[in-house]
Amino acid sequence: MKLELAGTIDVLIAFLLAPLLPGIINRVKAVCGGRRGQPLLQCYHDVIKLLKKGAVYSRTTSHVLRAGAVIAPAAMVAALLLLPVPGRRAVMSFTGDVVLWAYLLGVARFFTMAAALDTGSSFEGMGASREAFFSALCEPVLLLVLLLMGMHSSGGPVAALVAVALIIVLLSENSRIPFDDPNTHLELTMIHEVMVLDHGGPDFGFITYAAALKLWMYGMLFSAAAVLPVFRPEGWLPQTGVFLASMVVFAVIVGMVESLMARLRLTRVPQAILAGGALCVLAIAFALR
Amino acid sequence: MPIGAIVAIAGCIAGIIPALHVLVSALPVKHPAGILVDQLSAFFLFIILFVSALCALFAARTEKRPVTWFFFNLLVASMALTVCASDTILFLISWETMSLASFVLVIDGGARKASRDAGWIYFVATHIGTAFIIIMFMGLGAFPGANGGFATVALVCALIGFGTKAGMMPFHVWLPEAHPAAPGFVSALMSGVMIKTGIYGLLRAVTLAGGAPEWFGWLLIVAGLVSGVFGVVYALAQHDLKRLLAYHSVENIGIILLGLGTGFVGLSRGNTALAVLGLAGGLFHVLNHAVFKGLLFLGAGAVHHATGTREMDALGGLIKKMPWTAFTFLVGAVAISGLPPLNGFASEFMIYFGSFGVLRGGDMSLAGIAAVSVAGLALIGGLAAACFAKAFGIVFLGEPRTKQDQARPVTEAPPEAVLAMAVLAASCVLIALLAPLGIHLLAGPVSVVFAGGGIDIAQTKAELARAAGAYTGVAGIFALLLIFTALAALLRHVLLRGRRVEHSAVTWDCGYHLPSPRMQYTASSFAQPLVSFFRTVTGTLRAYERPTGYFPGLSRFSTRTGDLAWDKFFAPVFSAAAAQLGRLRFLQQGGIHLYVFMIMLALVALLIRVFW
Incomplete structure (x- = not known):
């Protein structure tokens, strides 16, 4: 295991800038839709406002609901320590660290699902059920993507296939269109948002911030998948510049996908995820050639 | 506390210390009566004793029947003996004792039909497994160090025989029946510990056969993936909590087999890292x-x-x-x-x-x-x-x-x-x-x-x-x-200190009033x-009666998930076997004198065979 204390700066950057990503995505969507859109810093306002509130808990709920809201951000922070900015080292790195990273996200998801079931609401149960379904299918695709990204030997076609598979997984895992739509007004059609219907106050602030961190980390993966096959930036400032530029590109791509695509029918979602898996298998075949 | 529980806990604690000593000091313990405790035995022995002691503690207040405690202790002792035996006969005797003791625990007094049926399935399954194990031992004993055809047959027999005990798909069919039927602390013992003796036996069989060829590693990987993925898929479909857990045992045996398989493939490909980490991960x-x-x-x-x-x-x-x-x-x-x-x-x-x-x-x-x-x-x-x-x-x-x-x-x-x-x-x-x-x-x-x-x-x-x-x-x-x-x-x-925190609201019901449980x-x-x-x-079956008419009555919905291996393979095979063997019923007339006559005929035939 290697420790890299300079990596804590990248963690702090993530803490500071993560809530900006949803802002950029929403701005891109607004521009595409001909609207002016909410402020870029809306997510910061939301989190701060929520942290200032009191709390309302259903009498059906137990400590599990409260635990879910604190475990989700804790798992995300722990996971952040394992992800490097392209060209640099993460705070902690060892063989197989990406597996632990993926499973830390799994912990957060498990407790979010448990918290949803804790409310006894059928809507939240439905959201948890769908989350369980899609994430179980995403898991092998994600691990294959991470395995392929660690192989390095990959040339152009492999890198392209991996990047597309990664985008499929990250859109599904971060509850974005075409897999999930956080903006509908119908609880029946949402997945992530419906699971947290009964969270309020600081708890919901934690969950919202954890979701932003998760999106940021997938952005880091995207950045690594897109930048590293092309070139390896040297020096702190160029690395940071390239990284932040790729994060903006990432947010714009997600925003464009959301603007240009409709939501998939629920029965089509597994097929889309399996298509990502097929791309990974193809990439492995290319890499072995 | 019942005496059976005290004996079980005391015995387990007394046994854990020497087991740990062997594991740490790497000095095997030998006894001429066919006992050899090396580090592999000690590893399994430690698991058996540790979990058994806690299972006994769990039931110390609720389980009062002396018979149950007797067979519980017999099961623990026979499991411990199974992993310590270095002699084939002793191994088979303790293996059989283990199967019979757990059978008695599964039927749970025999008062309920469900338990009796589960016990019957378990009884048949475990003896089919034992039959394959005996064939394996005979093959390895008759042709020690044999390679080629005999080693192949012996290894496949080992996988079927020990895989049946371990709950490997498709030989797992007894597991989701037997584990729910037994009392909780017995199912914990069977599912947590007893099925692992199958893994132990498999590893011993491989060392007896002089190592595993690469195809055997791949076979284990395939068996592991099938058990792992389908075990958990079947678990998802269950409504019975203990049945769900039983299918998860199939899944986890799959993970263990996956580890062992990658280990054996790594060994034959000469990749030390993959070999050691695969096997160690499985263990x-x-x-x-x-x-x-x-x-x-x-x-x-x-x-x-x-x-x-x-x-x-x-x-x-x-x-x-x-x-x-x-x-x-x-x-x-x-x-x-x-x-x-x-x-x-x-x-x-x-x-x-x-x-x-x-x-x-x-x-x-x-x-x-x-x-x-x-x-x-x-x-x-x-x-x-x-x-x-x-x-x-x-x-x-x-x-x-x-x-x-x-x-x-x-x-x-x-x-x-x-x-x-x-x-x-x-x-x-x-x-x-x-x-x-x-x-x-x-x-x-x-x-x-x-x-x-x-x-x-x-x-x-x-x-x-x-x-x-x-x-x-x-x-x-x-x-x-x-x-x-x-x-x-x-x-x-x-953050919440001093702010208004409401603990008795109702769950947000999206605008519908009076949500009911x-x-x-x-x-x-x-x-x-x-x-x-x-x-x-x-192959989940759904039965659904829709509400109909203007004043609908009760509607019904139910799902039932069978087991592909049982429905498509074992059930047809067993009913065919029962039909064919039924032709031999004429021998079973119920008259003692006829049976004595048949025994005598057999003896005479054997005598002729010996002295001819």
């Missing part, structure tokens, strides 16, 4: 599965004892009545899903570590096996997390789904039972956090299996030491995860998307 998972599956079955037993039902769709909200059981069950659920910061992740990580290390080493010829095991483990892990979110969420969270029986209030399990579950839950945490210090202990058992395979103990230790480096990072993140969680909880506490999501509805996605495998 580590044997320990971890014993701990968390023991814990989960004890929890299920406590729920069954308190509520009188194992139907998940009839339960709900038990966390308020049984907080300790709920908390320890949650620990077990997170552990079995392979999630940090618990021991389930620790052993799965070792197999991942081997696969990722292979690719980092640039050995592209093994990239296929790495990709297969990584994707397989990830899918199994994701499905297991879904299944345990369902099991824990439906049983312990929300509101009770059926009316409570006022005459029989649901209460927490007795203190002994809570203590047993708490020790197992604490073990789940401790094994994970102490893994960097402890995994070198796996070098002993691994080198026993690889003796004569070209990997010596120094190489094994070197590989495990490299893994220990990564485990330091894993344990560090585990500790940080716990610390961050505590900090986040503290932050919330500070019956409107909650159930285990069936939670698993429905996944089950229908895998319906070609599970």
